Amino acid sequence: MAAKSTIRSEGGKVRRVIVVGGGLAGLMTVIKLCEAKVPVDLISLVPVKRSHSVCAQGGINASVNTKGEGDSPQIHLEETAYGGDFLANQPPVKGMAEAAPGIVFMLDRMGVPFNRTPEGLLDFRRFGGTLFHRTAFAGATTGQQLLYALDEQVRRYEIADVVDEHGVSIPGEKMVRKFEFWDFLQTVLDDNGTCVGCVAQDLKTMQIKYFQGDAVVLATGGCGIIFGRSTMSVICTGTAASSVYQQGAVYANGEFIQVHPTAIPGADKLRLISESARGEGGRVWVPKDAKDQRNPKEIPEKERDYILERMYPGYGNLVPRDIASRAIFKTCFHEKRGVFNPKTGRNENEVYLDLTHKDEKFLRSKLAGILEIYEKFAGTDPYHNPMKVFPAVHYSMGGLWVDFEKDARGSLKTGSPRNHATNIPGLYAVGEAEYQYHGANRLGANSLLSCIYAGMVAGPSVASYQKSIAKSAFDLPKSTFEKAEKRCQEDYERILKQNQGASGAENPYKLHQELGDMMLRDVTIERDNATLEGVLTKISELDERVKKVACPDGSQRANQGAQFVRHLENMLVLARVIAQGAKNRDESRGAHYKPAFPKRNDADWMRTTLAKHEQKGAVKYVREFDYTCAGQSVHVTDAVDASLVAPRERKYEQAGAASAAATGKIQQPAASEQQKSV
Amino acid sequence: MANSDTTKGTGRLVHLRVKRQDSPDLPETRRWEEFKVPYLPQMNIISALQQVQKEPRTVDGKDVAPVVWESSCLEEVCGACTMVINGRVRQACSALVDQIAPNGEVIQVEPMTKFPLVRDLIVDRERMFQDMKKVKAWIDIDGTHELGPGPRESPEAQQERYPLSRCMTCGCCVEACPQYNDSTQFVGPFALNLVRLFNMHPSGALHKNARLETVMGEGGVQDCGKSQNCVEVCPKEIPLVDSIAQVSRDATKRLLFGWLLK
Amino acid sequence: MSEAALADQSLFAQNRRAFLLRKLHSLTGVAPVGAFMVFHLWTNAKALQGQEPFDKAVAEITHTPYLAIAEWGLILLPLLFHAGYGVKLALDAKYNVSKYKTTRNWAFTLQRVTGLLAFAFIAFHLYEYWGKKLTGKLAPEQFYPALCQNMSATVKGIPVVGLLYVLGIAASVFHFANGLWGFCFSWGVTVSRRSQQMAAAVFGVLGVAIFLLGANTAIYFATGSSVQDMIFGKKGGSDARTCVDILQQTQKPASVGPVID
Numbered sequence A: 001m002a003a004k005s006t007i008r009s010e011g012g013k014v015r016r017v018i019v020v021g022g023g024l025a026g027l028m029t030v031i032k033l034c035e036a037k038v039p040v041d042l043i044s045l046v047p048v049k050r051s052h053s054v055c056a057q058g059g060i061n062a063s064v065n066t067k068g069e070g071d072s073p074q075i076h077l078e079e080t081a082y083g084g085d086f087l088a089n090q091p092p093v094k095g096m097a098e099a100a101p102g103i104v105f106m107l108d109r110m111g112v113p114f115n116r117t118p119e120g121l122l123d124f125r126r127f128g129g130t131l132f133h134r135t136a137f138a139g140a141t142t143g144q145q146l147l148y149a150l151d152e153q154v155r156r157y158e159i160a161d162v163v164d165e166h167g168v169s170i171p172g173e174k175m176v177r178k179f180e181f182w183d184f185l186q187t188v189l190d191d192n193g194t195c196v197g198c199v200a201q202d203l204k205t206m207q208i209k210y211f212q213g214d215a216v217v218l219a220t221g222g223c224g225i226i227f228g229r230s231t232m233s234v235i236c237t238g239t240a241a242s243s244v245y246q247q248g249a250v251y252a253n254g255e256f257i258q259v260h261p262t263a264i265p266g267a268d269k270l271r272l273i274s275e276s277a278r279g280e281g282g283r284v285w286v287p288k289d290a291k292d293q294r295n296p297k298e299i300p301e302k303e304r305d306y307i308l309e310r311m312y313p314g315y316g317n318l319v320p321r322d323i324a325s326r327a328i329f330k331t332c333f334h335e336k337r338g339v340f341n342p343k344t345g346r347n348e349n350e351v352y353l354d355l356t357h358k359d360e361k362f363l364r365s366k367l368a369g370i371l372e373i374y375e376k377f378a379g380t381d382p383y384h385n386p387m388k389v390f391p392a393v394h395y396s397m398g399g400l401w402v403d404f405e406k407d408a409r410g411s412l413k414t415g416s417p418r419n420h421a422t423n424i425p426g427l428y429a430v431g432e433a434e435y436q437y438h439g440a441n442r443l444g445a446n447s448l449l450s451c452i453y454a455g456m457v458a459g460p461s462v463a464s465y466q467k468s469i470a471k472s473a474f475d476l477p478k479s480t481f482e483k484a485e486k487r488c489q490e491d492y493e494r495i496l497k498q499n500q501g502a503s504g505a506e507n508p509y510k511l512h513q514e515l516g517d518m519m520l521r522d523v524t525i526e527r528d529n530a531t532l533e534g535v536l537t538k539i540s541e542l543d544e545r546v547k548k549v550a551c552p553d554g555s556q557r558a559n560q561g562a563q564f565v566r567h568l569e570n571m572l573v574l575a576r577v578i579a580q581g582a583k584n585r586d587e588s589r590g591a592h593y594k595p596a597f598p599k600r601n602d603a604d605w606m607r608t609t610l611a612k613h614e615q616k617g618a619v620k621y622v623r624e625f626d627y628t629c630a631g632q633s634v635h636v637t638d639a640v641d642a643s644l645v646a647p648r649e650r651k652y653e654q655a656g657a658a659s660a661a662a663t664g665k666i667q668q669p670a671a672s673e674q675q676k677s678v
Numbered sequence B: 001m002a003n004s005d006t007t008k009g010t011g012r013l014v015h016l017r018v019k020r021q022d023s024p025d026l027p028e029t030r031r032w033e034e035f036k037v038p039y040l041p042q043m044n045i046i047s048a049l050q051q052v053q054k055e056p057r058t059v060d061g062k063d064v065a066p067v068v069w070e071s072s073c074l075e076e077v078c079g080a081c082t083m084v085i086n087g088r089v090r091q092a093c094s095a096l097v098d099q100i101a102p103n104g105e106v107i108q109v110e111p112m113t114k115f116p117l118v119r120d121l122i123v124d125r126e127r128m129f130q131d132m133k134k135v136k137a138w139i140d141i142d143g144t145h146e147l148g149p150g151p152r153e154s155p156e157a158q159q160e161r162y163p164l165s166r167c168m169t170c171g172c173c174v175e176a177c178p179q180y181n182d183s184t185q186f187v188g189p190f191a192l193n194l195v196r197l198f199n200m201h202p203s204g205a206l207h208k209n210a211r212l213e214t215v216m217g218e219g220g221v222q223d224c225g226k227s228q229n230c231v232e233v234c235p236k237e238i239p240l241v242d243s244i245a246q247v248s249r250d251a252t253k254r255l256l257f258g259w260l261l262k
Numbered sequence C: 001m002s003e004a005a006l007a008d009q010s011l012f013a014q015n016r017r018a019f020l021l022r023k024l025h026s027l028t029g030v031a032p033v034g035a036f037m038v039f040h041l042w043t044n045a046k047a048l049q050g051q052e053p054f055d056k057a058v059a060e061i062t063h064t065p066y067l068a069i070a071e072w073g074l075i076l077l078p079l080l081f082h083a084g085y086g087v088k089l090a091l092d093a094k095y096n097v098s099k100y101k102t103t104r105n106w107a108f109t110l111q112r113v114t115g116l117l118a119f120a121f122i123a124f125h126l127y128e129y130w131g132k133k134l135t136g137k138l139a140p141e142q143f144y145p146a147l148c149q150n151m152s153a154t155v156k157g158i159p160v161v162g163l164l165y166v167l168g169i170a171a172s173v174f175h176f177a178n179g180l181w182g183f184c185f186s187w188g189v190t191v192s193r194r195s196q197q198m199a200a201a202v203f204g205v206l207g208v209a210i211f212l213l214g215a216n217t218a219i220y221f222a223t224g225s226s227v228q229d230m231i232f233g234k235k236g237g238s239d240a241r242t243c244v245d246i247l248q249q250t251q252k253p254a255s256v257g258p259v260i261d
């Protein structure tokens, strides 16, 4: 029996859904909810226009095939599954690949200034892991342009009235209410463990307040800051995902952390030089002579080692990121052939990323955004000098576990309330905060797509969930919410008060640096069980020391110190999930590489890592669990649904290997039906 | 990945002078505090402030609360970290210490002056976001369902539109604009630029007049005093003055002739 | 949505009042106020030829039909409106040229400063001549001698009033020339940066020319010789009474003007 009206609760209040996070995934969810006539409260740490999605540079994938290369969604699906080393469930990937052209056209209609062909059509460029021109782009600030387009559309809903079922505007109620500079603290769970709202804190006044919501959608992005410095924004601490994980949500594939091959080393951030630099012709090299001191421009072609082209002639500079990063790491670390620095007398951890053979005007029209970043932050002109880059933590393939429902074609069943549902009823997750689309390694320009696609799927999915619930969150007793609010208030006060004036109190920022330095050193490109054991011990030590943290700020206004202590505590929890997941997985797959186990092991490990929180300091990895969605019980296992593209070994040495099945170069063996859920 | 050697210091110090205030309703807490922090290679003002966080002690040895500020991307694309540095408004993340204080000069850091203060270096730029609603800075699409590709556009038109679309609502332009203040309701150069941007787009142009009307009322395009400070300080080098001139022209045309076409 | 916004499209629609007012301000600055100023400076230049031609020009104006209506309706009211609204604008701005020292920011600041200076100057000037004429204290024929007398008055050898006039003219002319530049910008004549630069050059030259025209007359009244006289030497031959003649009649020949020590 579902509630009578989806607009008003029994008590006459407007029924809202909460979306936490206003990156691409969050904003797209909001738009879809509004189109389904569901009013939304949008909560975000920063004004949504400043979300991390703004950093994305290179572009967004869609197999529109404008260049007549025969590209198709089927090939896109295959290359994504293949690039992700067959860890992704394929139905959602299929749904995404098929929806991609429509998504790019929609963005085009929203006014995104995508680069154009002379005929006035969308231009596409190449990205890693494919031989096709599949990436639509707006200069080299594509994420920014997409985010702005969605932000503008959401702004329209900020002034649109909520309309009841008779078509009458409800006074004072707008479709979207924004709460910016608010930090999500926890979900509010009712007595049945259903999510009925959340508690958040205003970061200006430090007021803690509960929000009622028939459902909560988490779109809070990635967690790169656990690694100290990364290509991510400083707000990407993963605190919200960690918090709901501690409330019982399952976290999947945490150990899969993408390291991007080309970033500018820096003290505060490792600034990305997008793959589009290579997509537009950039070449990675080091001097053949490791002690070569010449200016790179004076080193003749034949004395350069174009490492990626040499090692992977099939895909060259555009091999997937895990492979490129390992190659660069090997060159610099194991072979000590990074660029020689006469000042320090050693080979630095740097390789050349060279665009100087390209025409400056061409570069300006297609890559200005990233080349500006290089010029500003590295201080040399990349139009005429090869850039110096090194790999950096970039993306988290893992995230909150979310469900999907298949349709008869093996794609996603639209409107199913299971799509993007976490195992906490009423809690959904989209975007980088969830794990669904990228398997063990994400292909470039697939993330913006997956974020937007997730929003397009989650909107209708949450709307049908809302229809299914018997009682609106707005009709529950206040005490449910007040209890949660009180818990958060107490926790905040604990942070403010604990260890004040105590001798030997810890500084949270210094602890974070210790955590970050270790994670960056030991849990990224190459992993080793003994080292990971040390990492886990160290995390336990940090768990103890974090209890000794004294909040450096006692103010009741814009207290960033207290906020950071909370985020740090949550980061430590996820750090353990990541490190222990990495230790458990004795194989090499995608971004997870153990020299001691250099091969992929499908027999034992073609499965999703499912982490459940036990208590602080302990993770339980499960192989299956049950959860309830819209009143229906669902059994979940860790098997990967590879029903559409049969797993095979990745061979980027051979051109076309990633798309061989769809292009008919190999026989597609009878798809192994590996049901993920029953 | 052990390139963490970039965090090792060199003995050199960076000298910051920061304007602080605990809360807007506590003007008596307004004060200058000075900090000296270890220099790091390629250091910018954010990393200098981060060092202050780790060791919040002034040059006179007083332990204080860490300075608070806004930041997100650290690569000058989100617009969060705008501050007044050595008297000039700019992004703190792209203000490199080597460029502004190569010989250890004092670096003066203040919050923007045109917005309500929150605390220390944080101000509330909500007015900018409100004004984006006011000028209807969007394309009125019918919906997000599949309706095929958008209108065709020449590469030249795209190259003209794209730079205008890079505005990150950072507030530099309005901070420097003498006409943007408490005594006017001026929407500011960035908003006028958005009017031009959306009026240029083929579907946006369908609502060109509605958008123009929004900048012909109180606080509209007429409030620009042509000082051109905005274009000087815009970190994204958006041709704001061209945009204002264009919007001015369109609004003037509309005022003079619009009623004839009614 | 847009229907509602477009409902009232008339010239005087409430939702456009701010724009319309500002357009009127801008327009009045150029014409009639600005145009009159140029005309006025031009007429005044007749003084260089001596009192008779000057008086003739003044008489011509004085005997224009509907003079009062023209003076009030075409000059004074627009000027009052422009000046009044201009003072409000000048007070509204938050100046920051000490921080952002660009040419255009200087121009912006000076536009307002010179507006205020012009305001004071015009008020003083109007009181001195037009006001006295209206109240019957000064007949049009007395303008010329009065001008000669007043403007050549010196303090410690410096012709202060004359200098004040030169400054007042400089302020007004800068304000006018830069105003024209602004007018072209805000009426959509110069949209590109290039055309704006060209306009700046054109109005710069024009401004200098108008200033020379106006200042020359003031210098003439103050010193008895115009700039060209000083450079090329006086040309005798005209029968008209000149400033020098007037001053020689009233003063001892040693110094030119009255001394207000």
Ligand SMILES: Cc1cc2nc3c(=O)[nH]c(=O)nc-3n(C[C@H](O)[C@H](O)[C@H](O)COP(=O)(O)OP(=O)(O)OC[C@H]3O[C@@H](n4cnc5c(N)ncnc54)[C@H](O)[C@@H]3O)c2cc1C
Pocket (backbone or CB within 6 Å): A020, A021, A022, A023, A024, A025, A026, A043, A044, A045, A046, A047, A048, A051, A052, A053, A054, A055, A056, A057, A058, A059, A060, A142, A143, A182, A183, A184, A185, A219, A220, A221, A222, A231, A232, A233, A235, A236, A239, A240, A272, A274, A394, A395, A430, A431, A432, A433, A444, A445, A446, A447, A448, A449, A451
């Ligand atoms: C430098 C860089 C370049 C990239 N380039 C590309 C590219 O070219 N193509 C591509 O496909 N992908 C790219 N990516 C990846 C892609 O940008 C991200 O994966 C994607 O933008 C994530 O979007 P999101 O909506 O999930 O989250 P985000 O954009 O990170 O948004 C998270 C939102 O959640 C909010 N939030 C977070 N925590 C809280 C909290 N506790 N309380 C309240 N709100 C909270 C934030 O305020 C924000 O609004 C790039 C990534 C980086 C770092």
Ligand code: HEM
Pocket (backbone or CB within 6 Å): B224, B225, B226, C025, C026, C027, C028, C029, C030, C033, C034, C035, C037, C082, C083, C084, C085, C086, C087, C089, C090, C111, C112, C114, C115, C116, C118, C119, C122, C172, C175, C176, C178, C179, C180, C182, C183, C184, C186
């Ligand atoms: C000699 C008399 C005056 C003349 C010839 C004159 C002329 C002009 C002109 C042509 C403009 C340009 C209009 C535009 O911006 O489009 C202008 C602008 C202006 N005038 Fe005057 N004006 C005079 C007196 C005054 C006075 C007394 C004030 C009072 C302070 C004043 C204040 C202003 C201001 C503030 C502007 C600036 C408009 C802007 O740039 O936004 N003016 N004036």
Ligand code: SF4
Pocket (backbone or CB within 6 Å): B173, B176, B177, B178, B179, B180, B188, B189, B223, B224, B225, B226, B227, B228, B229, B230, B231, B241, B244
């Ligand atoms: S040109 Fe106009 S908008 Fe720009 S700073 Fe000057 S007054 Fe402000």
Ligand code: SF4
Pocket (backbone or CB within 6 Å): B166, B167, B168, B169, B170, B171, B172, B173, B174, B189, B190, B193, B233, B234, B235, B236, B237, B238, B240
């Ligand atoms: S126009 Fe430029 S200065 Fe103004 S807000 Fe946008 S980016 Fe910042």
Ligand code: FES
Pocket (backbone or CB within 6 Å): B070, B071, B072, B073, B074, B075, B076, B077, B078, B079, B080, B081, B082, B091, B092, B093, B094
């Ligand atoms: S932090 Fe984003 S612009 Fe500086």
